[in-house]
Amino acid sequence: MSRNRVLVTGISGFIGRHVVAPLLQRGFEIHGLSSGPPAPATDDRIRMHQANLLQSGAPAAAISAIKPSHLLHLAWTQSTARMHLVLDNVAWARASLALFQAFAEQGGRRAVFAGSCAEYDWDYSLLIEDITPSRPRSIYGTCKNAVREIVQSASPSADVSAAWARIFYLYGPHEPPGRLVSDVAAAIATGRAVELTHGLQERDYLHVADAAEALAALLASDAAGTINVASGTAIPIRRIAEILALHANRADLLSFGRRPSPAGDPPRLVGDITRLRREIDFVPHHQLEDGLVATLKWWTHHLAPTEMPANTNR
Amino acid sequence: MSRNRVLVTGISGFIGRHVVAPLLQRGFEIHGLSSGPPAPATDDRIRMHQANLLQSGAPAAAISAIKPSHLLHLAWTQSTARMHLVLDNVAWARASLALFQAFAEQGGRRAVFAGSCAEYDWDYSLLIEDITPSRPRSIYGTCKNAVREIVQSASPSADVSAAWARIFYLYGPHEPPGRLVSDVAAAIATGRAVELTHGLQERDYLHVADAAEALAALLASDAAGTINVASGTAIPIRRIAEILALHANRADLLSFGRRPSPAGDPPRLVGDITRLRREIDFVPHHQLEDGLVATLKWWTHHLAPTEMPANTNR
Numbered sequence: 001m002s003r004n005r006v007l008v009t010g011i012s013g014f015i016g017r018h019v020v021a022p023l024l025q026r027g028f029e030i031h032g033l034s035s036g037p038p039a040p041a042t043d044d045r046i047r048m049h050q051a052n053l054l055q056s057g058a059p060a061a062a063i064s065a066i067k068p069s070h071l072l073h074l075a076w077t078q079s080t081a082r083m084h085l086v087l088d089n090v091a092w093a094r095a096s097l098a099l100f101q102a103f104a105e106q107g108g109r110r111a112v113f114a115g116s117c118a119e120y121d122w123d124y125s126l127l128i129e130d131i132t133p134s135r136p137r138s139i140y141g142t143c144k145n146a147v148r149e150i151v152q153s154a155s156p157s158a159d160v161s162a163a164w165a166r167i168f169y170l171y172g173p174h175e176p177p178g179r180l181v182s183d184v185a186a187a188i189a190t191g192r193a194v195e196l197t198h199g200l201q202e203r204d205y206l207h208v209a210d211a212a213e214a215l216a217a218l219l220a221s222d223a224a225g226t227i228n229v230a231s232g233t234a235i236p237i238r239r240i241a242e243i244l245a246l247h248a249n250r251a252d253l254l255s256f257g258r259r260p261s262p263a264g265d266p267p268r269l270v271g272d273i274t275r276l277r278r279e280i281d282f283v284p285h286h287q288l289e290d291g292l293v294a295t296l297k298w299w300t301h302h303l304a305p306t307e308m309p310a311n312t313n314r
Numbered sequence: 315m316s317r318n319r320v321l322v323t324g325i326s327g328f329i330g331r332h333v334v335a336p337l338l339q340r341g342f343e344i345h346g347l348s349s350g351p352p353a354p355a356t357d358d359r360i361r362m363h364q365a366n367l368l369q370s371g372a373p374a375a376a377i378s379a380i381k382p383s384h385l386l387h388l389a390w391t392q393s394t395a396r397m398h399l400v401l402d403n404v405a406w407a408r409a410s411l412a413l414f415q416a417f418a419e420q421g422g423r424r425a426v427f428a429g430s431c432a433e434y435d436w437d438y439s440l441l442i443e444d445i446t447p448s449r450p451r452s453i454y455g456t457c458k459n460a461v462r463e464i465v466q467s468a469s470p471s472a473d474v475s476a477a478w479a480r481i482f483y484l485y486g487p488h489e490p491p492g493r494l495v496s497d498v499a500a501a502i503a504t505g506r507a508v509e510l511t512h513g514l515q516e517r518d519y520l521h522v523a524d525a526a527e528a529l530a531a532l533l534a535s536d537a538a539g540t541i542n543v544a545s546g547t548a549i550p551i552r553r554i555a556e557i558l559a560l561h562a563n564r565a566d567l568l569s570f571g572r573r574p575s576p577a578g579d580p581p582r583l584v585g586d587i588t589r590l591r592r593e594i595d596f597v598p599h600h601q602l603e604d605g606l607v608a609t610l611k612w613w614t615h616h617l618a619p620t621e622m623p624a625n626t627n628r
Contacts, residue, residue: 057371086472087468087472090414090468090472094408094411094412094415097404097411098408100404101404104401139467139468142467143464143467145463147460149459150403150404150456150460154456158400
């Protein structure tokens with residue numbers, strides 16, 4: 001077995017696309033798993049494998065074929081809409097356990113799993129690993145947290161070093177639609193009005209490339225247990241929308257207070273990043289305002305050929 | 315789909331053997347699943363199916379073949395020794411989720427899962443559903459509890475009525491070796507000495523036939539959520555060994571204090587049975603002393619042909 005061969009699930013996804021560079025930089029031999037048709041690798045230093053992890057036997061078959069020493073498990077049900085489909089989440093919990101089991105059985109040494117800040121009890125605003133209680137509200141958070149409990153309980157005896165990254169709110173290129181930054185940036189990029197809640201909720205936002213950098217560093221380390229991947233700073237989501245709109249000089253497109261907040265929407269969520277700083281010496285590269293402006297540019301460029309009429313100067 | 319067709323996993327196991335009668339009594343059409351070779355059904359009113367639920371695709375295939383309206387999921391890793399093998403427990407968690415997913419997808423309506431008192435925080439002695447915290451110490455309790463979290467979170471949207479039975483300490487015929495009553499009764503039945511801890515730990519013991527009766531009643535009800543299956547009374551395990559030995563007039567075989575208690579062994583564990591009484595009107599049939607004496611007789615009869623020399627009068 002190669003000593004630095006990593007299997008990255010969900011490599012074509014939002015985080016997965018950004019994790020290739022920092023993994024290569026750390027000398028990993030990258031094997032990417034994607035459920036889509038055998039797409040050309042985005043980088044010829046990646047070996048791509050096609051597999052639908054939800055198919056019975058697929059996780060064990062992938063591990064057998066690749067024999068990874070390292071595992072970075074990012075894949076989960078895709079769109080934000082599907083994240084609420086309960087049986088999809090159950091299926092991903094099952095597939096994640098199958099992947100972990102096969103990885104451990106076949107001698108895998110180091111694994112990092114993508115968890116979520118949705119595993120925490122959101123009655124608290126300061127979310128600290130091993131201190132703030134876990135009490136997920138959603139089926140998504142429940143399934144992630146249940147897999148975490150099993151992985152963390154089983155890893156020591158299974159001789160796998162495992163870290164569980166609780167990833168907070170992300171933004172950046174390739175973000176799926178249906179989220180704050182992707183929806184607001186796409187609206188502004190195409191000149192459409194966008195209706196928002198009051199926007200006073202404070203959330204902890206990190207650039208996806210910073211999160212990917214943290215995950216790669218975490219994989220290369222031997223830090224174990226739960227670790228927040230966050231900025232450590234909360235910002236009102238209203239401010240995020242405003243940064244995007246003001247940069248394009250289109251504050252007129254934003255209508256705050258036109259959509260109701262979800263019932264029980266927590267006023268503030270911020271991740272404590274003491275562990276992230278101490279154990280992997282992580283410092284984000286992207287300052288929020290610059291990162292948002294760059295993301296807006298990406299959306300503007302990305303949406304231009306398909307969604308904007310070709311012959312206008314709008 | 316038949317409206318009262320139940321799939322019972324682990325039907326050849328300790329609880330499974332005892333659950334057939336109370337299910338038949340309630341008019342269920344029983345389909346039993348067993349991983350062993352196609353054994354003759356213990357009752358010709360049971361249809362037996364052979365499947366190893368740990369094999370990829372086996373849970374979904376079983377549900378497809380049987381199309382049950384009801385599910386009683388008792389199967390888990392078998393022996394007490396294997397209960398500590400971490401990856402066995404991970405595999406059973408995965409298989410249980412696959413079973414639940416397939417059951418829900420194919421229109422199953424009512425499911426009862428075998429959980430465990432090992433899901434509770436044993437720093438408490440009184441274990442009450444939804445009040446005493448869940449904080450399993452073992453990989454067994456962790457995996458059971460994680461499956462419970464997912465099943466309970468997913469069931470309402472998946473349109474499955476689900477109850478999670480937290481089963482306490484059981485005794486009775488067919489108990490696997492390696493547990494208190496099976497080991498002490500087998501020793502006494504064969505005239506062997508047995509070394510015990512101090513035996514002052516109080517535990518909640520229920521006859522397996524009573525537990526099976528409760529599970530069948532639970533399946534036929536629509537009680538949802540977590541429900542203790544227990545006697546509601548704790549007894550020092552020393553007293554249990556003494557009842558068995560005194561009945562055989564072999565108190566000389568017991569040596570208390572000769573084995574160390576496990577580190578952190580809780581002094582007292584007792585299940586609150588308010589829900590069990592109220593929601594399914596359950597009353598145990600077996601008084602502990604009578605049940606233990608009957609169990610000792612079963613062991614004596616059961617062990618006679620194989621373990622006792624045929625021509626002695628010992």
